[in-house]
Amino acid sequence: MGDLPGITARLDHLAELGVDAVWLSPFYPSPQADAGYDVADYRGVDPLFGQLADADRLIAEAHDRGLKVIVDLVPNHTSSAHRWFRAALAAASGDPERARYVFRDGLGPDGDQPPNDWRSVFGGPAWTRVTDPDGRPGQWYLHLFDPGQPDLNWDNPEVRAEFLDVLRFWLDRGVDGFRVDVAHGLVKQADLANWQEPQEILSGSEADRPRPPMWDQDGVHEIYREWRRLLDSYPGERILVAEAWVEPAERLVRYVRPDEMHQAFNFEYLQAAWSAPAQYAVVTRSLEATDAVGAPTTWVLSNHDVVRHASRLGLPVGTPRPNGIGVGDPQPDAALGLRRARAATLLMLALPGSAYLYQGEELGLPEHTTLPDEVRQDPTWERSGHTERGRDGCRVPIPWEADAPSYGFGPTDASWLPQPALWAEYALDRQRGVPGSTYELYRTALRLRREHALGRGALYWLSSADEVLHFRNGGVGVLTNFGGPAVPLPSGAEPLHASGPLTADGLVPTDVTVWYRAA
Template identity: 60%
Template sequence: MTGHHLAHVPSPADQERDAARRADWWRDAVIYQVYPRSFADSDGDGMGDLPGVRDRLPYLRRLGVDAVWLSPFYASPQADAGYDVADYRAVDPMFGTLADADELIREAHALGLRVIVDLVPNHCSDRHEWFRRALAEGPGSPMRERFHFRPGKGAGGELPPNDWESLFGGPAWTRVTEPDGSAGEWYLHLFAAEQPDFDWEHEAVREEFRSVLRFWLDLGVDGFRVDVAHGLVKAAGLPDIGHSEQLKLLGTKPLPFFDQDGVHEIYRDWRRILDGYEGERIAVAEAWTPTVERSALYLRPDELHQAFNFAYLTTDWDATALREVIDHSLGAMAEVGAPATWVLSNHDVVRHPTRLGGGDPALGLRRARAATLLMLALPGSAYLYQGEELGLPEVTELPDEARQDPAFFRGAGQDGLRDGCRVPLPWSGERPPYGFGPRPGGPSWLPQPEGWVKLTVAAQSGDPDSTLEFYRAALAHRRAHPALGAGSSVTWLDAPAGVLAFRRDATDGSFVCAVNVTGAPLRVPSYGKVLLASAYLEEAGDAGEGFVLPADTTVWWSV
């Protein structure tokens, strides 16, 4: 396979081992995250929407994914891109209607795609009916018990109730003006002030979310991605943290408002609801915990099904570090009988071509492709973030006036630069919005770079050297090869320093993956027939000499 990175791509007939038709489909599913406002705009207002997603479902089917995860599209004032929900049973008009959601789910199922929706149970919008009533009814009202309202400290209650900070910067408490005009109680919001935290000790909160789960399950969704799954329960008494450094959105320090043991009772309750529906409905935890072992607790057989593997996402491009996190992840998940998950990018982190490149775009894309092929070879489920199949880099030059990340507008918080991974997708054409909307030159809610003309879906389709066709080939092989996908372990092979090589076996075929994370080519054994490589293979050598594995490259072999 000299001079080319693609081998034979399985035919559509070869790909008919459809995950949607199998039990435990989620154990080896490839799940594609759609950020609806940035995916496809059907009506030309510059904002992506559910009809736009529906129209592009054949693209996702052709890509070869098994399921689509939709970031929030609920009724919301959009103080935090829809993670401030005002009505959990309504679609925000900017995204369409409930009928649009119903049609999207039906068409996805017709194409063999599962649909997972975001669920945001830690907090709601300050425009939520419950919170509006809590403000209007004043201190001591039953509605305030559904949130964390507390009197302030100090002689006049002018200080926050404790030292907790918002993950977007500043105090995690906001003081309200009472109905009589006086300065009154404070309410807790671990995120923006427009996102008050629910008090999950209150039975009305628990019953409301049981109802919300059933509402969407009845509409046909196949599962939920649970936002801030580690945050629902707070330590009794809301104790001070006792340190002053700014909290990090993606941090893993032990904290009195994250990863409290009480969350597990909630998820056992939810699992009973999910198991009451046909078709293997699932829940996926966004759970930032101090250790992989703590994350595994969310996945015991009577709790949730999967948890995002953030330890893997944050691992450096280093062979020792990668092997350690892979072994650690597989071991922890095996203890509770859950599949490992693997993810490289999402809507909250810098896109991995930029993150891995160290300022060199070409090196970043090369490493990103190698990292993707490694990820897709591991046992368990993989998550893709929209646009990574196009090799999109992080957009780092957005003007301040275009930014919309709420953390950007708070003085002491995160870097506030999450907008760079949320820029709308380029589909076709020579200039922005590159087919994101129906009109050439039309609007997009975040501006796209002028240089994306070669990164569009149209420009890359049919080009065997493109990142899009590389992803399509990788997912086709993953679906077709019996040793890929489900399972719980890998067999590590001897390899030179800087190379990870492992074997996976099935009754009707074996598979080897090797990745060279160094900056120089290294010789490895010739394991069998090359299926796919993340970069050009200029020299293969014969079986006696071994195989030259280029720098920052992953290769798959069928054995």
């Protein structure tokens, strides 16, 4: 496992890379049933990762380098080891301790059937029956994720007050914002009605279908308006970032109205097919939706929950996004995936709005697609009956030094998930200062993005062939070739940056993005 002092030791890398902020996944005390997203204490640091003083030092050192710090907040559920849930298990049906969570009587004569048909995101039922203090079978509690992650009852004023206090605790320590986990899940439909459909997000074509009763209920917005008022009472810029798997875009942007959150990850963009029509459609739809509420669009291509885009884009276009890739699964084309990933990144970083990078993507890091199944830790693997390999492949520690133990991650070759041997070639020390490396591609892109104020710009589409995406953002023209034949840049265009080499006569090959100085 890494730790907070280890992150502090790598802050210079982030400053050199050219990012503005670092978002940390949960480091709170936790049994680690779901990589720390099962929080036992929201006001502490797990001994695995250090002490509270280490978090304070990390925040201070980041600020010294001009970096903001965003921490993960997990409000949909606690750990089953949280003091509140332990109290709930010791209480009787109807006691106030149980009212902090979603407890219900079971169905059937003996109450031995779950209260409804909801399924866990990780597979299996979303309900677990408890044993009462007297030893008899008791009520059931809801867990939309792992049984070690009981859902909180956000209709309970005590829950709302507790999280306002948690926000204050970290704001007072100097954090600059919160990435809110499962931001669309806090409020459930009051009747907990059965839901026969899959519990996945709705696509744009299904927007008229009823929303699942466990996701994107209108009541969540009252919560975030209250949080926003609290953040606005603090000096400086403090932000809320929604992890909300919500479609269509018109529903997602409700989370970033002026009195709610500041950003919401654009997962529709992350999942869009690698084709000009698909990319054009999602970019246009996203910008129109966020413009309607005066918010920026927040672009993202990879994170800790999805197959890294350097591997995802190496699968045939149109392949459904896999939930993990392992031994025996169709393997991505590594060279094609990296080529497209570089082009996709340059396209994304030219778009107006904010952009998030996932650790290691600046190295062109692929998914660990041959991770041995016996070392997998994602609860999805077990709860899906070994049908979904899950997220471990994108969470393997990244390589810093090609010839060091665990590629510089720690003092020995051991790391919490084993690293593949081929990652030596992606190590930072093999790429820093090397023209054309993915690391230098990112550094240059981030520098130019800042110099040309692309994040604050506006997009204007330019005419192009069917398999070409072409637009202008301020003084920068951007062209991505998704098709087969190489295509020319506009007459007189002066290239600023490219995801790959142009042809000898200056044409843009397939799966390459070019930034050029627009006249």
